Amino acid sequence: GAVVSQHPSRVICKSGTSVKIECRSLDFQATTMFWYRQFPKQSLMLMATSNEGSKATYEQGVEKDKFLINHASLTLSTLTVTSAHPEDSSFYICSALGQDYPLNTEAFFGQGTRLTVV
Amino acid sequence: AQSVTQPDIHITVSEGASLELRCNYSYGATPYLFWYVQSPGQGLQLLLKYFSGDTLVQGIKGFEAEFKRSQSSFNLRKPSVHWSDAAEYFCAVGGYQKVTFGIGTKLQVIP
Numbered sequence: 001g002a003v004v005s006q007h008p009s010r011v012i013c014k015s016g017t018s019v020k021i022e023c024r025s026l027d028f029q030a031t032t033m034f035w036y037r038q039f040p041k042q043s044l045m046l047m048a049t050s051n052e053g054s055k056a057t058y059e060q061g062v063e064k065d066k067f068l069i070n071h072a073s074l075t076l077s078t079l080t081v082t083s084a085h086p087e088d089s090s091f092y093i094c095s096a097l098g099q100d101y102p103l104n105t106e107a108f109f110g111q112g113t114r115l116t117v118v
Numbered sequence: 119a120q121s122v123t124q125p126d127i128h129i130t131v132s133e134g135a136s137l138e139l140r141c142n143y144s145y146g147a148t149p150y151l152f153w154y155v156q157s158p159g160q161g162l163q164l165l166l167k168y169f170s171g172d173t174l175v176q177g178i179k180g181f182e183a184e185f186k187r188s189q190s191s192f193n194l195r196k197p198s199v200h201w202s203d204a205a206e207y208f209c210a211v212g213g214y215q216k217v218t219f220g221i222g223t224k225l226q227v228i229p
Contacts (some may be wrong), residue, residue: 044162
């Protein structure tokens with residue numbers, strides 16, 4: 001099946017620095033990717049929808065200037081957490097819609113990135 | 119707006135016992151429904167999906183789910199649980215592009 005690779009799997013950064021997380025679709029082209037955030041013992045909350053070649057669409061309450069999303073190619077979307085603070089510590093997961101979604105495929109998920117801001 | 123309710127946050131079952139995880143959804147049109155499983159610190163793996171056709175859907179690892187439009191439900195079942203099934207299970211409803219997840223049900227399996 002289709003594979004989505006997310007990197008890094010874990011990152012620890014100092015407060016005030018920026019962190020970039022990559023999400024790649026390895027064997028298919030993804031015009032749309034999603035970024036989710038998962039707090040401990042909670043569900044995945046959609047942060048933004050990333051469309052190749054255009055600006056991301058952010059969900060209500062998500063700061064677009066803090067969570068910068070770039071979808072420069074059909075196989076790569078990046079999420080940059082700018083000026084990170086401890087409250088940004090969380091599990092971030094990306095997903096990409098497979099080709100012919102939803103008829104013949106589904107949303108494929110990356111392995112997730114555990115961000116810890118110290 | 120689409121939404122998903124998983125009323126059971128935590129379920130404990132004995133190994134070998136049957137399992138049913140509940141999921142109710144709200145969606146304005148024909149829903150696309152999914153069940154995902156997440157192991158600790160890992161991403162999500164698709165167990166099964168429903169788009170149309172037969173309302174009883176078979177998935178991987180011996181799981182199945184039944185779509186009941188009248189009840190707006192898509193419950194996940196397994197006849198005999200294995201210890202390796204301990205994980206968190208998410209029900210999701212998808213529209214054209216957006217996928218909305220339930221809060222998840224954490225499954226604990228005891229010997």
